[in-house]
Structures are given as C-alpha cells and as structure tokens.
Amino acid sequence: MSITTNNVVFVYRAGDSDSLEVARYYQSLHDLDDRQLISVPCSDTEILDNETEFNTQVLNPLDDALYGSASLLINDEYGSFLNIWVIVLGYNVPGGFYDDFDIISSTSRISRINYSYSKKVRNDLYDRKVFKRFDAEDAEKCLIVSRIDAPTVAEAKYIIDNSEKVIKQRFVNGKLFFDPYSDISGNGAQEYTQLMLDFFEKVFPSLNLDYFSTVYLDPYIDSVLPYALNDSFVWSWFSDRGSSDFFRDSVTSRIFHYNADYDGAFTVRNSLWRGWPRLALEAGYTNSAGAMSMPGIDAFLNPKSFFTNLYRGATIGEAFLISMPYFDWTIAFFGDPLIQIEFPVTLIVNDSEIEENEGYKRMSENLARSLAYYRFKEIKFEAIRDSIIDSTDIDASVDLLVPSSKLYLTCNESKRNQLFEKLVQRFFEYPEIRFEFSDLFSFSPSVNDYLSEKGYKLSELIPDSLKDQNIISSSNKIPEDYWKFESNIYDVAGFFSFYHFELQVSDQENFSSLLFTINSRNSQSNWYYEIDNNIFEAIPSLGVPSSFVGRRVRYISSVSEYLDRATIHYYRIRQISNGQEYNFRTSRDIIFS
Amino acid sequence: MISTETYQTIADDLAIGQDEGLLIKFYLVEMLNILDASEVSDTDRAKSNLKYEITNVYNKANIYHNDINTDVIEFMAKLQSHVLNYYNTIDDFLQEKGIMVYCTFARISLAAGFPISLDYIRDAEYCDLNVFGD
Numbered sequence: 001m002s003i004t005t006n007n008v009v010f011v012y013r014a015g016d017s018d019s020l021e022v023a024r025y026y027q028s029l030h031d032l033d034d035r036q037l038i039s040v041p042c043s044d045t046e047i048l049d050n051e052t053e054f055n056t057q058v059l060n061p062l063d064d065a066l067y068g069s070a071s072l073l074i075n076d077e078y079g080s081f082l083n084i085w086v087i088v089l090g091y092n093v094p095g096g097f098y099d100d101f102d103i104i105s106s107t108s109r110i111s112r113i114n115y116s117y118s119k120k121v122r123n124d125l126y127d128r129k130v131f132k133r134f135d136a137e138d139a140e141k142c143l144i145v146s147r148i149d150a151p152t153v154a155e156a157k158y159i160i161d162n163s164e165k166v167i168k169q170r171f172v173n174g175k176l177f178f179d180p181y182s183d184i185s186g187n188g189a190q191e192y193t194q195l196m197l198d199f200f201e202k203v204f205p206s207l208n209l210d211y212f213s214t215v216y217l218d219p220y221i222d223s224v225l226p227y228a229l230n231d232s233f234v235w236s237w238f239s240d241r242g243s244s245d246f247f248r249d250s251v252t253s254r255i256f257h258y259n260a261d262y263d264g265a266f267t268v269r270n271s272l273w274r275g276w277p278r279l280a281l282e283a284g285y286t287n288s289a290g291a292m293s294m295p296g297i298d299a300f301l302n303p304k305s306f307f308t309n310l311y312r313g314a315t316i317g318e319a320f321l322i323s324m325p326y327f328d329w330t331i332a333f334f335g336d337p338l339i340q341i342e343f344p345v346t347l348i349v350n351d352s353e354i355e356e357n358e359g360y361k362r363m364s365e366n367l368a369r370s371l372a373y374y375r376f377k378e379i380k381f382e383a384i385r386d387s388i389i390d391s392t393d394i395d396a397s398v399d400l401l402v403p404s405s406k407l408y409l410t411c412n413e414s415k416r417n418q419l420f421e422k423l424v425q426r427f428f429e430y431p432e433i434r435f436e437f438s439d440l441f442s443f444s445p446s447v448n449d450y451l452s453e454k455g456y457k458l459s460e461l462i463p464d465s466l467k468d469q470n471i472i473s474s475s476n477k478i479p480e481d482y483w484k485f486e487s488n489i490y491d492v493a494g495f496f497s498f499y500h501f502e503l504q505v506s507d508q509e510n511f512s513s514l515l516f517t518i519n520s521r522n523s524q525s526n527w528y529y530e531i532d533n534n535i536f537e538a539i540p541s542l543g544v545p546s547s548f549v550g551r552r553v554r555y556i557s558s559v560s561e562y563l564d565r566a567t568i569h570y571y572r573i574r575q576i577s578n579g580q581e582y583n584f585r586t587s588r589d590i591i592f593s
Numbered sequence: 594m595i596s597t598e599t600y601q602t603i604a605d606d607l608a609i610g611q612d613e614g615l616l617i618k619f620y621l622v623e624m625l626n627i628l629d630a631s632e633v634s635d636t637d638r639a640k641s642n643l644k645y646e647i648t649n650v651y652n653k654a655n656i657y658h659n660d661i662n663t664d665v666i667e668f669m670a671k672l673q674s675h676v677l678n679y680y681n682t683i684d685d686f687l688q689e690k691g692i693m694v695y696c697t698f699a700r701i702s703l704a705a706g707f708p709i710s711l712d713y714i715r716d717a718e719y720c721d722l723n724v725f726g727d
Contacts, residue, residue, distance in 0.1 A: 353630055353631070354627055354630045354631050354632070356631055356633055359632075359633075362627050363624045363627050363628070366620040366623040366624045367620070367624060369616070369620040370620035370624075373614060373617045373620065374614070374617050376610070376613050376614070377613060379610075380606040380607070380610030380613075381606070381607075381610055383602065383606050384603050384610075387599045387603060387606075388603075390599075391599050393596060393599075395594060395595075395675070396594060396595040396596075396675060399671060399674075399675040399678075400595070400672060400675060403667065403668045404603075406668070407664060407668040410662075410665075411614075411657075415657075419650055419653055419654065419657075420650060422646055422649070423647060423649070425646075426642050426643045427643060427646075430639045430640075430642075430643050433638055434633070434637070434639045568613065590613075
C-alpha cells in the first residue's frame with residue numbers, strides 16, 4: 001500500500017501560536033486528524049548546539065509522541081500504532097544541529113528516528129534500481145521527512161499555498177533549467193557532471209519537458225544559468241549564491257529546485273540569506289533541497305533516481321529519499337512531501353512487459369531447455385533398452401528386448417526432430433519477418449544476421465532439430481556443455497551493503513558432494529550483475545551495492561567447469577556482506593547448451 | 594528372469610525419464626508466457642505463427658509425454674508380465690528383492706494393471722497413485 005495522508009504527521013513547536021497556525025494550515029490542506037499534529041517542546045533556534053540538545057528538544061519528544069505508551073497515534077485496542085511514514089517539521093522547529101564543523105539536518109536525522117545517530121551513514125534505499133512505491137518494509141529502514149519553514153508565518157503558508165495549487169493541478173509543463181557543469185575539479189566533480197549528463201541523456205527525454213541547459217565552456221569556467229523563466233524544475237551546480245531576480249515571473253507550476261552546493265540550506269529563516277533553497281521557496285517552488293554544511297560531492301542528490309521515481313508516480317518525498325545518498329548528514333529537504341505530479345505525456349510503464357529482443361533471447365533458452373529435457377528422457381529410455389541388451393538372462397531378453405526398443409523409438413532423436421522441426425523453423429523465421437524492413441541490417445535479414453547483430457548465441461540443440469543443421473553459423477552457437485547461472489539479488493542485510501556471492505554446484509539434490517564452489521569475493525572472473533535492465537556488467541571487487549536489490553547476478557561457466565549436455569544440476573547461492581554469510585537459495589537447471 | 598539390478602535400473606530410469614520429461618511441456622509454456630508478455634502486438638504475423646506452432650508442439654507433447662501414454666504403459670505391462678512369470682504378485686517380487694520404486698513407476702504400473710503396495714514405494718507419504726503427471 002502506498003503513502004496516503006493517514007501516514008503523515010506534522011510537527012510544530014509547543015507554545016508557539018505561529019507554529020501552530022502553520023500546522024493548522026497544513027492540516028486543513030490534507031484534512032489531517034488532530035492526532036496527526038504533534039507538538040515538541042523545542043526552542044526556536046534554527047540550528048541547535050549539538051546532538052544532545054537536538055535529542056532533548058526534538059527527537060526524543062517526537063519519538064515518544066510516535067511510539068510512546070501515551071501516544072495519541074495508538075490506533076486500536078490492541079495497541080498498534082498508525083503507520084507513520086512521513087513527518088513534516090513545521091515552522092520554528094529546529095532545522096538541524098552542529099556536530100563539530102558539520103551541520104546535521106533535522107530532516108536527515110529524523111528520517112532515521114528509529115536508529116541511533118550514525119554520522120553520514122549510507123541510505124539503503126538510495127538509487128535503488130527496481131522501482132517500487134515506498135511501503136511498510138521501507139518504513140522499517142527510514143521515514144520521509146521534510147521541513148516547511150520560512151522567515152515569516154506568511155511565507156511558510158505561501159509554501160503550503162503553492163503545494164495546494166500543484167496538488168489540484170497535478171499536471172506539470174514548465175521547463176527544466178539544467179546546469180551540469182561547474183568549475184570544480186577532481187574525479188568526484190567529473191563523476192557528478194557525468195551523472196547529470198547521463199540523466200539528461202537517458203531519463204529526461206521520457207519526461208517530455210522542454211529545457212534550458214548551460215553548455216560546457218572550459219574546466220575553469222562555471223557555466224551558470226542566467227535566470228529561470230516558465231520553469232518547473234531547476235537542477236544545477238555549483239554557483240552557490242543567487243538572487244531573487246533569478247526567478248522571473250512564470251505561469252508554470254514550480255515543483256523542485258536543487259542546486260548542488262555546500263551550504264545553500266544553512267538557513268531558510270533568514271530573509272537576507274541568498275542560498276538557493278530559501279530563494280526557490282520564496283519564488284514559488286513547492287519543494288527544494290540543499291546542504292546545510294559541506295556534504296561532499298558524493299552526497300549530492302541523484303537526478304536520475306529522483307526523476308525516475310517522480311515520473312513513475314512516487315510522491316516528491318519518496319523521489320527525494322531515493323535520490324539522497326546519506327542519512328544523519330547535512331542535506332535538508334523542504335516543502336510538502338506528499339506532492340505527486342504528472343508529466344506532459346503519461347508514461348505507461350509495464351514492468352512485466354518484455355522487450356522484444358530480450359524476449360527472443362529468453363525464448364531461445366526455454367526452447368533449448370525443452371529440447372534438453374527431451375534429450376534427457378531419450379537418454380533414460382536408451383539406458384532402459386541397453387540394460388536389456390546387456391542382460392545375461394535369456395528370458396528377460398526375449399520378453400523385453402522388443403518392448404524396450406519400441407519404448408526407446410517413441411523418444412529418440414528422430415522423434416525429437418519430428419516434434420520440434422516446424423517450431424524451430426517458425427522460431428528462426430520470427431526475426432526475419434519482424435525485422436524485414438528494419439534498417440538495422442540488410443533487407444530481409446536472416447536469423448544469422450539477427451543473432452550476429454545482437455550478439456546472441458543459441459544452443460546447438462535448436463538448429464539440430466532441422467535437416468539443414470548449418471543454418472546457424474558456429475559463431476552464433478553456445479559452446480556445448482557451457483552453462484550459466486542467474487539469481488535475483490535480495491535485501492538480506494536490511495541496510496546498505498556491498499554484496500559478494502558464493503555459488504555451489506552439485507549433481508546431488510542434497511548437495512552431499514559439490515562439483516564447484518565459486519566465490520565472487522575471491523575472484524570476480526565470470527561474475528556479472530545487472531547494471532541496467534537486461535544489461536550485465538562485471539562485478540566490481542568491492543561487490544554489488546544493495547541498491548541493485550531486485551536485479552540479477554549472473555555467473556558464466558569457464559571451460560574447465562563445463563557440464564554434460566542434458567544433465568540436471570543443482571545450484572545454491574548465498575550473499576555475503578561484511579563477513580556475514582546469509583542463507584543459501586537453491587535451484588536446479590538442465591544443461592541446455 | 595530379469596536381474597534385480599536391471600529391474601531397479603529400469604524402474605528408476607523410467608520414472609525419472611517420465612518425471613523430467615514433463616518439463617518438455619513446461620518450457621514450451623514458458624515460451625508462450627514470454628510471447629504473451631512481449632511488447633509485440635498479438636496480431637503480428639511472426640508472433641501469431643510462432644504462438645501457433647508452440648501450442649501445436651505442446652499439444653503433441655501432451656499426448657506423448659505423460660504417464661498414461663500407451664507406449665509407456667505397454668512397456669510396463671510387458672515388464673511386469675515378465676516378473677509375474679516367476680512371482681504371484683509384483684509386491685512379492687519387490688519384497689523378496691528389496692526393491693523400492695518411485696511413485697511415478699507405481700502409478701504407471703497401476704495404469705497397466707499391476708498394482709504396487711505403498712510399502713515398496715519411495716517417499717510413499719507423498720505419493721498419490723491416482724494423480725497422473727500431465
């Protein structure tokens with residue numbers, strides 16, 4: 001079940017009528033129950049001196065209100081609580097606390113309210129590759145937290161007014177103002193620019209938005225956006241100070257502004273502060289994010305995961321959470337986290353739909369498996385016949401030689417070819433018909449052209465069913481006895497981890513004897529993980545980050561590990577992280593090469 | 594008479610061959626599932642041709658690769674009849690030779706008219722002699 005207004009609480013400052021006024025304003029927008037407004041006895045200092053102060057004034061009272069025995073959020077007579085997944089910290093509630101030279105944002109810290117403070121700890125949900133809406137399982141790890149705060153009550157209410165407009169309108173058609181270049185040098189800066197360009201190339205076209213982008217000048221010049229007009233999004237770096245005249249009068253809904261810099265979110269209460277989050281909210285943006293103190297380039301938000309989640313239907317709070325690399329850190333999130341929007345073209349994404357070429361490849365493997373099981377049965381029936389032939393008993397031979405030969409003839413190679421020949425012909429015709437007029441390759445491409453173009457290889461068992469077995473060139477065939485193993489990656493650790501994998505292969509169902517034990521920690525050779533949908537890349541020596549949970553890991557046999565065609569083998573794999581070996585998952589497969 | 598070793602080999606190979614042979618059809622169904630989930634229109638000629646042929650092979654495999662296939666039952670009848678030249682019942686033979694058979698073998702034997710008691714069936718608690726693998 002996805003987030004609803006029932007999953008939200010709004011936190012205000014106890015004894016502060018202004019803070020309560022803003023809370024009531026937000027309550028009325030989302031029709032929240034009175035129990036969903038929580039007061040905490042805090043000071044109106046924006047940045048508290050230290051963690052202890054923060055815990056005393058904000059975290060502990062909030063924790064009590066959410067989960068304590070006197071909580072008003074107890075939902076029924078059994079003592080279960082309302083599922084609070086979203087917390088909005090209101091007007092005059094502290095926005096962070098000092099920890100040495102760092103300022104830890106309250107939104108980042110409260111996201112992990114159920115865990116002890118651990119400075120700059122990795123966000124396990126960061127950049128997860130398989131989309132899903134935030135749910136109860138995610139809420140076990142972290143909550144979605146934002147701030148609605150401003151120099152004045154009126155300005156805080158203005159943020160809520162803008163949210164209301166977007167909630168009613170929902171449709172977004174303003175431009176993206178995009179600045180992927182900075183004058184910062186070093187690998188981290190290059191990587192972040194590359195990440196932004198990658199987003200712009202791969203994700204942005206799906207949004208069907210217009211854009212304005214800066215261009216690369218030279219490494220020493222920070223290209224800057226001159227202004228924002230008719231904008232709905234700004235994603236930029238690095239010019240860290242702006243002015244209110246940057247934002248020109250616009251007719252479009254302003255949704256999310258992010259400038260990757262080092263201290264833009266230091267304050268949103270000081271009207272003289274020229275950091276971007278405050279300026280953006282003042283200019284009508286419903287949401288913004290920024291760092292309260294030096295976050296490090298590795299902590300900048302990820303535009304790919306942010307926009308991917310947003311266009312798949314997540315709330316802006318979810319999109320922010322998935323795009324933020326660290327908790328208990330300096331990045332703060334502002335505005336109403338419940339906003340959901342629609343882009344100019346409704347994107348219909350069907351996760352169960354299989355891309356045609358991928359489908360062809362998978363069908364080829366299943367066709368080969370079907371043929372391999374036929375071959376398996378053939379071998380067994382042949383063994384039955386041979387056992388009679390080898391029998392030294394005359395009576396048994398006389399009674400059973402003919403029946404056993406007949407039995408074998410029902411399931412021999414000729415019968416197999418007879419059964420599958422037409423299907424294999426149709427299978428080979430498929431790409432020829434489908435891509436007849438494609439400009440990928442020559443007019444009327446053969447199945448061989450198709451396989452070569454795509455780099456796919458087929459099991460020899462497939463063309464072997466045809467009279468003309470040479471129809472597939474040897475370079476498009478999988479070597480006989482080759483095998484590969486694939487498994488999903490699971491969230492076994494429950495927190496951010498790098499996973500390695502141990503695969504055991506046996507010909508015994510109970511694994512009483514092992515043929516191979518292969519560990520990706522010892523050697524990454526032949527190990528791959530699904531870096532993008534159906535695209536595999538070598539596993540790095542560090543392992544596979546848990547953001548790839550839901551994607552696949554693959555092992556490809558080396559020549560010395562080849563197994564006999566049409567034999568059944570058992571596989572078990574376990575994930576390993578930080579020395580911890582998790583449970584094996586078992587499967588079986590036939591060698592279909 | 595057939596040796597214990599040969600009988601055991603036949604009993605095991607026949608049962609395992611039959612059981613695993615059911616997966617011939619399973620992976621044809623998987624192919625159909627992939628085609629159904631494909632982004633390609635159902636009216637596309639290549640797709641409908643392929644779908645038609647997979648279904649055709651499935652239907653044929655359904656006849657030839659199941660536990661009540663005539664050829665398999667005929668072979669079973671010959672095998673068990675041979676045993677009955679020397680024993681009153683198949684159970685007597687299995688008991689004396691200490692042979693245990695798989696459920697699938699016992700099921701085909703029953704279909705051929707030669708019942709086998711649960712006492713001689715491996716993992717008999719999981720064996721339903723009236724359910725045929727299809």
